[in-house]
Amino acid sequence: MGSVRFVTFGCKANQYDTQVLREALVRRGWSEESKDADLVVMNTCTVTAEAGRKARQLARRIHRDTPETKICMVGCLAESEPEVLRELPGVEWVLTGGEAKRPINFLRELGEELSPEELGIPYGITEFHGHTRAFLKIQDGCDMACSYCIIPKVRGKSRSRSIEELRNEVTRLVQVGHVEIVLCGIHIGHWGRDLGMEFAQLVRALAETQVHDDQGRALEFRLRLSSIEATEVTRDLSTLMNDLPHRIAPHLHMPLQSGADEVLVGMNRWYTGNEYLERCLALRELLEEPAFSTDVIVGFPGEEERHFEDSLRILSSGGFSKVHVFPFSARPGTASAEASGMVPSQVMRDRRMRLGELSNELGEAFLRRLEGKTESVVPEGTAGLSGRYQRVRFDLQNWVGVLPKLVDVRLEIEEREEGPRLVGRPLEGSPLASTSANSASSPALATN
Ligand code: SF4
Structure with a gap:
């Protein structure tokens, strides 16, 4: 045993995975330190080349400042570039093949002797360290193949956790004081496909869960859906959101990526710009002033001004509260890294700025619509x-x-x-x- 520090890069699913590992080590008697720990566990991200660069840079810095510290690399970068990470000074372990996802495997890799009780540890967390809101990972992996995205290669096909396991975890998290549970994963709208179930069934089961404290008093909480594809916000799901506005936050983050059909085809997305917009407008009819946020990639190979204007049109018509803008970054190992028609960086900067301005305008208009609510x-x-x-x-x-x-x-x-x-x-x-x-x-x- 010794002291450990955790560093997490990337998405909510990664933050959840870190908490699983944190609990496994703390349960075994490791103490958590914010600096100068014996062991640093880095849960890495590979969604952009920049995310990988930052993780490698931090590993080098840790080794330079405290050469005796051992570093353990897990997560998406460890899956996609294990050889590169193994060469870094101070890196003792690079855990791949999903072996780090299960705490038992992780501890074994670190050379921990495990008791029979430890082998019965359920997957999941008991709290979300240092936060009022807790993330709950409901599935991992993705069955799609967007041409710019490396994630399906490193995380594999979609795998869902059972309703029972998730209900128990919501109960635990609410009982220790978390009042907002954020459902996260890699492709949450595909939860249940491998179980022959629908995502809306899970949301209903969790939203209808009654949680009580040890005095038998009912505890309040709400669910929030993290990023979900617009095409996967089904009628059942939106009806449920309408029926239970206190249990399910009226906020949907639905990535658009581009409003232009030709660009969407190049991205290997499965909807047109107008289909996306129609889904937003239908939801707007049903729900009371929902908040919609979205992601847009600017400068995807082949994106012309007319394509960009399609994105502006859809965003202006959908009543969004926030637009997250990402300049296209060619990720080695993805189909679009080889695509022709790279957009000059000056054009990309200009489009990014224009979208940022639009996001601010839309955000202010949304704020004003909330007055009196x-x-x-x-x-x-x-x-x-x-x-x-x-x-x-x-x-x-x-x-x-x-x-x-x-x-x-x-x-x-x-x-x-x-x-x-x-x-x-x-x-x-x-x-x-x-x-x-x-x-x-x-x-x-x-x-x-
Ligand atoms: S839906 Fe597309 S962008 Fe999202 S994880 Fe899957 S492949 Fe990547």
């Missing part, structure tokens, strides 16, 4: 995150006492020179609303 917010200090994934500030003069972990507020807009922001006010008649008498006696705001 009631939303539940997870407070973190003097601000919090709303169901529609917006930062909401609490004005201390309007609140008293100890806020619950999930609190309903009325949203107002505060105008500032830098732009508007949302302020959360107590609902009318709430015991948490300040009056001149009680604000004098309880000026502090805290969350329990």
Whole structure:
């Protein structure tokens, strides 16, 4: 045993995998340190060449600063470039073939002697270290083959966790105080395909789970879906979101990637720009002011100005709250790395800037549409995150006492020179609303 530090690159699924490994080591008596640990476990990402470069650079720095530290590499970069990582000074282990995903295998690789009890450890986590919100990985892998993406090669086909295992994990996480559970994975809309089930069935089962504390009191929580393909937001799923707005956050992150059909074909995506937009508009009809965010790749090989304008048109019509813009980066080992028609970097920069400006405009318009609405917010200090994934500030003069972990507020807009922001006010008649008498006696705001 000794001390260990964890470093995670990349997506929510990776952060979840790190927590699985953290719990395995801590359970065996390792102590976690933020620096100068005996062992550094790096959970790596390979989605862009830049992500790989950062991980290699950090490994070199750790070895230079503390040469006695042993480094263990796991994750997507370890799967895709094991030989390169093995050559790095200080790297003792590069775990591949999915062996690090199961804590038992991981511990064996580190030379830990395992007791029979340890062999019975269920897959999963008991808390989400250091966070109010917890990530819950529901599946791994992807069955698709987008031409720019290396992930299916390193993570394999989609594998789903069982409903029972996931319900137990939601119960555990809520009981230790997490009030928002974010369903994540590599391709969450494909959860259940290998089990002959639909993603909406899982969401219903988790949303209907009743969790109680040890005194038998019901505990509040909400689910949030992380990135999901627009084509996989089925009627069943959207109906469920409409029926249970307090249990399922009205926020969908649906990657568009491009609004131009020719570019989508080159990307090996499976929908047209208009099909994507129609799905957004249909959801907008059904749900009350949902928040839509999206990802767009600019400068995909062959993207011309007219293609880019198709993306602008779809984004402007869909009422998005946020657009994440990614300049195309040729990932070795993917089909599009070999594609012709590379877009000059100046053009890419220009398109990125124009999309950034559009995202800001759309974000502000969305904020203004929320004025006067009631939303539940997870407070973190003097601000919090709303169901529609917006930062909401609490004005201390309007609140008293100890806020619950999930609190309903009325949203107002505060105008500032830098732009508007949302302020959360107590609902009318709430015991948490300040009056001149009680604000004098309880000026502090805290969350329990
Ligand atoms: S859907 Fe496409 S982009 Fe997403 S993980 Fe699968 S291959 Fe990659």
